Amino acid sequence: MADIAAANREALDRLCRARPAWTAVRSGREALGLEGRTLLHAGPPIEWARMCWPMRGAVKAAALFEGWARTADEAEALAASGDIAFAPCHSRGAVGPMAGVISPGTPLLVVEDAVNRTTASSFIADGPWGHQLRFGAHGPETLNGLRWIRDAVAPALSAVLEREGPIDLAALMAQAFTMGDEMHMRNAAATGLLARRLAAPLVAAVPDAARLEPIMRLVTRDNDQFFLAWSMCAAKAAARSIEGLEASTVVCTMARNGVEFGIRVAGLGEPWFTAPASVVEGVYFPGSAAGDANLDTGDSAIMETYGLGGLAMASSPAVQKIVGAKSWEDALATTRDMGEICVGRNPLFPIAVLGGEGTPTGIDIRRVVKTSIVPKITTAIAHRAAPRMIGAGIATAPMAPFVAALRAFAERYGAARA
Amino acid sequence: MAVRAVVRRSFYQDSMVLMSVAARLRGQPGVREAAALMGTPANHALLAAAGLASPEVKGAAPGDLVLVVDAESEAAAAAALEAAGAMLEERSRASGVLRRPRTLEAALAARPDANLAVISVPGAYAALEARTALRGGLHVFLFSDNVSLADEVELKRLAAARGLLCMGPDCGTAYLGGIGLGFANVVPRGRIGCVAASGTGLQAVVSQLAALGEGISHGIGVGGRDLSAEVGGTMTTLALAALARDPRTEAIVVISKPPSAAALPALESAIRATGKPVVVCCLGAASSGAPGTWVSTLDDAADAAAALLRGVSWSPRAFSDPDSVRARLAALGPARGTIRGLYTGGTLAHEARLLLEPLLGATGHRILDLGADEFTVGRPHPMLDPDARAAQVREAARDRDVGVVLLDVVLGRGTHPNPAGVVARAVRDARETAARAGRGLLAVASVVGTDADPQGRRHQVEELRAAGVEVLPSNAQAARFVALALRPELALALLGPR
Amino acid sequence: MTLDAGLDQPLRVVNVGLELFAEQIEAQGAAVDRVDWRPPAGGPDIASLLARLED
Structure with missing residues (x-):
């Protein structure tokens, strides 16, 4: 019988010692080897016919951005014809928030963890607020935004990294965590810290004030979630260190495509275990309500996979309120519950109200099934048929994928004992 | 219809907090839509799109808190805005009860x-x-x-x-x-x-x-x-x-x-x-x-x-007080029919079977362990819930072959607060049923427990006796008593010479 | 505490299951911690599967 305990200790150790740093900006082609008409998307594998509205919109945006189509209708016909190859971001070491669509020409962050020797990527930004690709927007504002990011923002950030060297994300996130970010639904402190880190180097890298001003605006503007792409890359780089780790029952991927929720398990390699995506229990922006909401979506559950987001709820005073504003003890209880399903704690992210205990880290499918406690995911809510975010809330992962994964694990590793 | 707004200057609140305030405002009487947000450019756009951009909020700066309510009446809007103020002031109350660990592992880690x-x-x-x-x-x-x-x-x-x-x-x-x-x-x-x-x-x-x-x-x-x-x-x-x-x-x-x-x-x-x-x-x-x-x-x-x-010598004895047994049997007269043993304790049922079989042979007597799986599927153990046994006692009285019910009453912490009371009521009903049919029904029981038990052994015995139950000091003696009642010729063997 | 320590050590109990038993032990003056136990997900065969995959 395989030594599961030792494998899981190793998994926890790798997750805890990960020190991701932002090292480069590269295209999907360069960073991930994307070629031809290939698009990556959030969550477990899905074909065009089953994609939700936001993901279809994002696919159209990407096809237009790549020049594969001239109009949205053409893009839709192209996707429906089967001439676009779709694959999960997770299959290429990438992550995409919400619809999470990445194309060969998308400029990506490259994050590297020198300790575990892993890398991860995600898109930097995806169009102005209200016109973001991740929510399915594919109009002129989105496309102009994507081109500007490719042609102006990416080179500027690249120049910053060339001057400054890698930017230590582990340190930045650890600091932001103590400032109240759980790094999934709240990245306000981290966004501020990143802006502070980038400000002077950007001024040096982009001497032309007219070109610099909109870039500074992007970095410092009113979007507390700007840093989420960096958070996700850091978490993904850490999680990649345990992908394929023999005999480990720790979850290495949790992701949603707006239709299905899926997990992958370290010791089980590539296969996904899926179930219908959850309805997010949320609070909504003015003008929106639960009936407008798409099902839970995006690769951002990589944050929970890494022990942040919903697992660290107790540490984030702001996010505690979306639990239902009952009491802070609910958030505390959630983090305690999450502790019951995790292998250990990550001391990089100490939770003050728990006496400095690290955030629960390394979700163990055995414990999930045994306790019937499933991970809680703090998340944004996409409109189901319009290109915008309409709220935020808590998604409860479905149990079925954990049970199915446990059965598969037993088949693979546990057959020796009847 | 009334759209009312309040701007609090330089009053920062986290957007997550504000979204939850807005969600609660929407639940206030007469409120159709509500917004609670900081006066950032993006939020101004959001308000405009939702039709909530009233003139007084236009000047709100990113550090200003904006509360807007679209309500059915001025009064409803004013009440909702007042409630919003209270929500922002309130402190979450501690319930005082921290959740218990969900697993033994977690409990052991804590203790x-x-x-x-x-x-x-x-x-x-x-x-x-x-x-x-x-x-x-x-x-x-x-x-x-x-x-x-x-x-x-x-x-x-x-x-x-x-x-x-x-x-x-x-x-x-x-x-x-x-x-x-x-x-x-x-x-x-x-x-x-x-x-x-x-x-x-x-x-x-x-x-x-x-x-x-x-x-x-x-x-x-x-x-x-x-x-x-x-x-x-x-x-x-x-x-x-x-x-x-x-x-x-x-x-x-x-x-x-x-x-x-x-x-x-x-x-x-x-x-x-x-x-x-x-x-x-x-x-x-x-x-x-x-x-x-x-x-x-x-x-x-x-x-x-x-x-x-x-350090005293010991030999087994059938009864601790043979004279009393003799007197009670004489007063009762011979019993008839078969025994229906209705036990809550499996071992006590087993002991009764072992004692009765050699004395009476297998002639239709039934000693049931009501705590056995076949009787407890989907219901609690009879020591916790004696109603099922009470029903069986009443049922036995309708069986014209049954002349004796043999019972155990088990006391102690964790068991029913008054098992004898439940048995006594059932025996009263059963004896009435049998009497109406022109039959006698002998009820014999023993009580396992002490006076220090929550139910009190003495009280439980009295309650049984008041219902006409013959109570013996132990289960073995109760079984032997039943055998004697049915077969008086066993007296010499069990009670010795007079 | 193994049997080497004897049978008379003060009890420090963890209760997994019926609340009744926890209350009873507390009433006798011993300390009890309670586990808020719930059945595992996935059906009755899952217990043996979990047992096979224990650390």
């Missing part, structure tokens, strides 16, 4: 000095918990039944290897260090240690010992299958060794079903190794030259142990 796990989860999951407890270095009291024999063997081996007790599966009662576990009678501490494969058997013996003025040091439960060939007496031998070393314990009582041939040698050598007087009550097994004093009923076990301790 590393724990030394006993009491486990009563459904059988399919019990072994998992017990293994966790044993690996964590805890003794286990395993009340759950329906644990597989293979799991039992593995758990007990694990326990024995670590010098831990695995009391059960299917362990109803135990006493450790003066604390009763499971269904336990309130008995004094004393000099007699027990090892019991049966919970009710242990309850009967310790209650009887209490009546004799003897207390117990410890009562270690081992579960009904410990002396089976498969388990091999792993816990019985471990418990005997522990009692041998225990300075309080001066004599030992072993209560079990007959040991399997495979387990007998281990039991015998463990008994020998104690170096203390040992009484063995293996219901249905005769002494075979084995060490220890072998007895055949539970009250004999208690009597013999007390006698051994006091």
Whole structure:
């Protein structure tokens, strides 16, 4: 019988010692080897016919951005014809928030963890607020935004990294965590810290004030979630260190495509275990309500996979309120519950109200099934048929994928004992 | 319709907090839409899109809090805005109750000095918990039944290897260090240690010992299958060794079903190794030259142990007060029909069967253990919920073949607060039913328990007697009393010469 | 606490299952911690599967 305990200790150790740093900006082609008409998307594998509205919109945006189509209708016909190859971001070491669509020409962050020797990527930004690709927007504002990011923002950030060297994300996130970010639904402190880190180097890298001003605006503007792409890359780089780790029952991927929720398990390699995506229990922006909401979506559950987001709820005073504003003890209880399903704690992210205990880290499918406690995911809510975010809330992962994964694990590793 | 807004200058609140305030405002009476947000450019756009951009909010800066309500009336809007103010002021109240750990592992991490796990989860999951407890270095009291024999063997081996007790599966009662576990009678501490494969058997013996003025040091439960060939007496031998070393314990009582041939040698050598007087009550097994004093009923076990301790001679007796039995039988007159034994304690039912069969033969008498699986599917054990047994008593009265009901009433912590009361009401009804049909119905019972029990033995006996139930001092005596009532010619054998 | 320490050590109990038993032990003066136990997900065969995959 395989030594599961030792494998899981190793998994926890790798997750805890990960020190991701932002090292480069590269295209999907360069960073991930994307070629031809290939698009990556959030969550477990899905074909065009089953994609939700936001993901279809994002696919159209990407096809237009790549020049594969001239109009949205053409893009839709192209996707429906089967001439676009779709694959999960997770299959290429990438992550995409919400619809999470990445194309060969998308400029990506490259994050590297020198300790575990892993890398991860995600898109930097995806169009102005209200016109973001991740929510399915594919109009002129989105496309102009994507081109500007490719042609102006990416080179500027690249120049910053060339001057400054890698930017230590582990340190930045650890600091932001103590400032109240759980790094999934709240990245306000981290966004501020990143802006502070980038400000002077950007001024040096982009001497032309007219070109610099909109870039500074992007970095410092009113979007507390700007840093989420960096958070996700850091978490993904850490999680990649345990992908394929023999005999480990720790979850290495949790992701949603707006239709299905899926997990992958370290010791089980590539296969996904899926179930219908959850309805997010949320609070909504003015003008929106639960009936407008798409099902839970995006690769951002990589944050929970890494022990942040919903697992660290107790540490984030702001996010505690979306639990239902009952009491802070609910958030505390959630983090305690999450502790019951995790292998250990990550001391990089100490939770003050728990006496400095690290955030629960390394979700163990055995414990999930045994306790019937499933991970809680703090998340944004996409409109189901319009290109915008309409709220935020808590998604409860479905149990079925954990049970199915446990059965598969037993088949693979546990057959020796009847 | 009224759109009302308030701007609080320089009043930062996190967007998550504000979204929850807005969500609650939408639940206020007469409110159609509400917004609570900081006056950032993006939020101004959001307000405009939602039709909530009233003139007074236009000037709100990013550091200003904007509250907007679209309500059915001015009054509703004003009330909602006032409520919003209160929501922003409120502090979340501590409920004072921190959630309990969801797993044994978490409980043990929080309490590393724990030394006993009491486990009563459904059988399919019990072994998992017990293994966790044993690996964590805890003794286990395993009340759950329906644990597989293979799991039992593995758990007990694990326990024995670590010098831990695995009391059960299917362990109803135990006493450790003066604390009763499971269904336990309130008995004094004393000099007699027990090892019991049966919970009710242990309850009967310790209650009887209490009546004799003897207390117990410890009562270690081992579960009904410990002396089976498969388990091999792993816990019985471990418990005997522990009692041998225990300075309080001066004599030992072993209560079990007959040991399997495979387990007998281990039991015998463990008994020998104690170096203390040992009484063995293996219901249905005769002494075979084995060490220890072998007895055949539970009250004999208690009597013999007390006698051994006091250094007085002992021999088994059918009744503790033969004269009273003679008088009561004479007053009742002969009974007729068959016996319906309705037991809540399985071991007591078994003991009654063993006593009655040789006296009466198998002639339609039925002794039922109502705690057996066939009667408890989907309902609680009859010791917790005696209504099912009460229904059976009433039912027995409608069977014209039944002339006698034989009952046990088991007291103690954890059991029903007034089991005798439930039985007494049922017996009254049953006797009325039988009388209307022109039949007599004799009800005979014994009470397992002490006056210190929450139910109080004396009160329970009185309650039964008031309903016309013949109460005997022990289950064995109750069974013999029934046999005598049906077959007066047994008097010489059971009561001796007048 | 193994049996080497004897049978008379003060009990420090963890209760997994019926609340009744926890209350009873507390009433006798021993300390009890309670586990808020719930059945595992996935059906009755899952217990043996979990047992096979234990650490």
